[in-house]
């Protein structure tokens with residue numbers, strides 16, 4: 755099974771992706787995580803992406819499509835099935851993905867669109883902490899670590915993402931409404947869209963997603 759997770763910044767895509775991939779045994783491919791790893795490794799792609807990411811804009815479509823196809827095409831990913839988180843993010847990216855998947859005789863089986871309003875995602879992002887080592891995501895109120903500031907799994911010191919600063923969050927939301935929201939209509943037309951309410955606890959959201967993926 756190949757899935758796409760859509761939703762605004764802070765909707766809980768990364769949080770749910772980890773659970774969905776465990777339940778359905780899929781490879782989690784988060785474009786944001788891959789870009790942050792490229793930046794950390796100081797690659798040319800990472801250097802090119804940096805300014806767009808820090809200002810809340812989007813990295814150019816051609817760079818992102820090439821980067822994601824490089825991961826999607828790996829034999830172990832094709833074999834197991836994948837969940838795309840944060841990609842595609844524009845209609846051009848969705849078209850590019852569809853074309854490239856069809857030449858490899860692959861397709862997207864379902865697109866889960868998580869709906870969460872701007873006020874709630876802002877609350878979620880301003881309290882987010884993540885583990886720089888294993889990527890586990892926390893929230894200081896909604897899902898705090900057992901020991902303040904430390905990852906439950908590996909004990910690493912948790913960090914905040916630079917793009918969670920309020921001014922950048924506003925710009926990320928503006929970018930989402932302008933360029934990413936139209937993707938729901940694109941996938942609706944193809945008959946694969948499953949819209950879920952992203953509000954409530956992480957367990958409640960996970961159960962809704964599981965139900966629409968099994969339907």
Ligand code: AP5
Nearest residue numbers: 763764765766767768769785786807813840878882892893
């Ligand atoms: P990316 O890393 O993809 O960021 P994003 O889409 O803005 O999403 P986030 O990762 O911020 O949020 P999330 O939905 O994963 O929520 P999370 O689970 O962490 O992209 C970063 C940047 O890279 C982009 O701005 C762009 O520049 C670039 N980029 C990436 N992909 C690109 C593409 N395809 N094209 C062009 N550029 C691209 O949860 C958030 C918080 O909420 C956490 O604290 C969590 O604990 C909490 N939480 C989760 N669920 C709940 C719940 N049910 N109740 C309460 N709290 C909850």
Ligand code: MG
Nearest residue numbers: 767768784786
């Ligand atoms: Mg994420």
